[in-house]
Amino acid sequence: MSQQTKKSSNSNMTTIMVALVLCLVCSVMVSAVAVGLKSAQNKNKLLDLNKNILVAAGLFDPDKDTNADVEKRFAEFDVKLIDLQSGEYVTDEQLAAADISDVNTYDADQASKNKALSRDLGDDDPARIGATPKFAKVYIKSDAAGKPELVVLPIHGYGLWGTIYGFLTLEGDLNTIKGISWYAHKETPGLGARIEEKKWRDQWQGVPAYDKQGDVFVGVGKGKPIDGISGATITSRGVNNLVQFWLGDRGYKPFLEHLREGSSNTKATASTKQDLAAPTVSTVGEEA
Numbered sequence: 001m002s003q004q005t006k007k008s009s010n011s012n013m014t015t016i017m018v019a020l021v022l023c024l025v026c027s028v029m030v031s032a033v034a035v036g037l038k039s040a041q042n043k044n045k046l047l048d049l050n051k052n053i054l055v056a057a058g059l060f061d062p063d064k065d066t067n068a069d070v071e072k073r074f075a076e077f078d079v080k081l082i083d084l085q086s087g088e089y090v091t092d093e094q095l096a097a098a099d100i101s102d103v104n105t106y107d108a109d110q111a112s113k114n115k116a117l118s119r120d121l122g123d124d125d126p127a128r129i130g131a132t133p134k135f136a137k138v139y140i141k142s143d144a145a146g147k148p149e150l151v152v153l154p155i156h157g158y159g160l161w162g163t164i165y166g167f168l169t170l171e172g173d174l175n176t177i178k179g180i181s182w183y184a185h186k187e188t189p190g191l192g193a194r195i196e197e198k199k200w201r202d203q204w205q206g207v208p209a210y211d212k213q214g215d216v217f218v219g220v221g222k223g224k225p226i227d228g229i230s231g232a233t234i235t236s237r238g239v240n241n242l243v244q245f246w247l248g249d250r251g252y253k254p255f256l257e258h259l260r261e262g263s264s265n266t267k268a269t270a271s272t273k274q275d276l277a278a279p280t281v282s283t284v285g286e287e288a
């Protein structure tokens with residue numbers, strides 16, 4: 001091998017080595033940053049989720065409320081797990097059997113994807129969610145006497161492009177809607193995404209969830225209490241279907257009936273205040 005060829009091959013080796021070392025250093029740095037930021041990201045996601053709970057409860061003013069206000073106001077809510085089918089609070093035995101160690105870190109969306117922790121809806125699936133979790137989270141703000149003042153219910157269902165996730169709040173009569181909010185969806189800005197607009201969401205306030213017969217009254221679209229969004233008929237229909245589903249027999253209706261009766265099994269203590277230091281972060285809105 002000539003001196004010239006040897007020199008050029010050495011320089012190629014050096015270039016490859018430098019490139020490899022650079023790649024390694026960069027990947028270690030990117031991983032370190034990703035790991036380092038994870039907890040801050042989780043905390044921000046949780047803060048956003050809690051903010052949306054307060055929005056649905058009419059307790060958040062975007063013009064003046066700070067993150068500290070969100071933390072303080074959210075701390076007034078009890079986080080409880082309910083068995084959707086029975087409508088009762090989940091007992092310690094049920095929690096242990098399902099291997100749920102902390103109500104706060106329980107992720108109902110993940111549970112819906114786990115056969116052991118969910119109920120398949122089969123073909124009768126108007127909200128197009130596939131399955132419901134056996135246990136759902138509810139957020140309750142009570143008065144000094146322990147009577148519920150606000151009950152925030154997580155709701156979700158398919159719109160046009162993907163699953164829409166949000167919260168619906170009922171007042172202490174467990175019928176009058178206080179508000180609605182959305183924290184994840186894939187609808188088009190200016191069309192389906194207009195469900196986020198305050199003006200549209202404001203229509204929900206004061207509308208009864210149920211009629212005198214106990215059937216779901218609230219709905220979206222022609223002849224219903226909430227106007228559909230023009231140019232976004234499919235999203236509007238999706239919201240109608242998901243709200244009606246979650247207020248129905250396979251949603252929160254059994255729980256609300258128990259709560260209305262003030263029965264002892266909905267006074268159980270399977271609850272804790274949610275702690276920002278122990279974030280429960282759902283992966284909602286991250287599906288394909």
Ligand SMILES: Cc1cc2nc3c(=O)[nH]c(=O)nc-3n(C[C@H](O)[C@H](O)[C@H](O)COP(=O)(O)O)c2cc1C
Binds near residue numbers: 161188235
């Ligand atoms: C690029 C694009 C995005 C759209 N996004 C939405 C949407 O987010 N929600 C929705 O209901 N319809 C959306 N549509 C319209 C639907 O395809 C459909 O035409 C519409 O829901 C019919 O509503 P209308 O009867 O009120 O016009 C979109 C259409 C296009 C072309």
